[in-house]
Amino acid sequence: MLSIKNLTAGYEQSVVLENVSLKVLKGSVTAVLGRNGVGKTTLMKNVIGLVKPIDGAIEWENEDITLLSPEKRVQKGIGYVPQGREIFPTMTVEENLLLGFEAIPRKVNQSKILEEIYDLFPVLKEMLHRKGGDLSGGQQQQLAIARALVGQPQLLLLDEPMEGIQPSIVQLIREVILQIAKEKRVGVLLVEHNLDLAFSCADYFYILDRGTVVAQGDVAETNKHEIQPYLTV
Numbered sequence: 001m002l003s004i005k006n007l008t009a010g011y012e013q014s015v016v017l018e019n020v021s022l023k024v025l026k027g028s029v030t031a032v033l034g035r036n037g038v039g040k041t042t043l044m045k046n047v048i049g050l051v052k053p054i055d056g057a058i059e060w061e062n063e064d065i066t067l068l069s070p071e072k073r074v075q076k077g078i079g080y081v082p083q084g085r086e087i088f089p090t091m092t093v094e095e096n097l098l099l100g101f102e103a104i105p106r107k108v109n110q111s112k113i114l115e116e117i118y119d120l121f122p123v124l125k126e127m128l129h130r131k132g133g134d135l136s137g138g139q140q141q142q143l144a145i146a147r148a149l150v151g152q153p154q155l156l157l158l159d160e161p162m163e164g165i166q167p168s169i170v171q172l173i174r175e176v177i178l179q180i181a182k183e184k185r186v187g188v189l190l191v192e193h194n195l196d197l198a199f200s201c202a203d204y205f206y207i208l209d210r211g212t213v214v215a216q217g218d219v220a221e222t223n224k225h226e227i228q229p230y231l232t233v
């Protein structure tokens with residue numbers, strides 16, 4: 001389980017998150033919602049270690065990881081897909097995927113893992129030798145998620161993975177998220193500003209506003225209309 005405890009975080013002089021507490025259970029999808037600029041990406045960067053907290057703690061599997069480097073966190077089973085699909089554009093699809101294995105300190109059956117990835121994202125198998133930068137936006141997003149999955153994460157951080165993508169690929173990514181959570185028992189922390197999309201795959205949600213958690217609950221027990229005002233600009 002991921003447990004964020006009373007996290008206060010930000011940049012230089014600006015505090016973006018204040019006293020945020022949040023949990024992500026294995027086998028479930030937890031969505032973080034909020035208007036533009038409320039600090040969703042900052043939260044993700046704190047979990048993966050790209051930004052260090054001002055106060056509070058981040059625990060993963062009962063271990064305090066607050067001060068660990070991003071590399072160490074990845075080795076401990078945390079995968080991160082940043083906003084904007086940061087794949088390597090001049091490397092091929094295959095080379096991008098193989099980089100994902102560097103996250104795993106132990107020896108693994110690479111071809112078995114890759115076959116599983118191709119089952120999830122068949123288009124990547126067809127495009128193995130194409131340069132990442134020559135893929136469409138939706139294909140690049142699939143590659144970014146696939147590369148994180150190659151590292152066999154137990155916790156997957158997805159920052160707006162469905163942003164600016166055509167509906168059929170959105171549907172595919174949604175199904176992959178559900179599959180890895182429900183079948184592989186991975187914990188998924190999903191940043192998503194679209195309430196309908198978030199609720200179509202999440203079990204639990206948190207809404208951030210002005211740096212704090214203003215609402216949270218079980219998706220199955222929540223009326224979307226009641227929380228929409230927190231998200232309307």
Ligand SMILES: Nc1ncnc2c1ncn2[C@@H]1O[C@H](COP(=O)(O)OP(=O)(O)OP(=O)(O)O)[C@@H](O)[C@H]1O
Pocket residue numbers: 011014016034035036037038039040041042043193
């Ligand atoms: N590297 C940085 N240095 C200084 N301020 C930053 C930095 N990155 C983000 N911020 C500021 O922190 C605040 C929160 O940004 P963040 O990207 O976490 O929000 P967000 O909720 O993910 O937004 P969006 O929905 O638009 O992606 C914003 O005011 C932003 O300008």
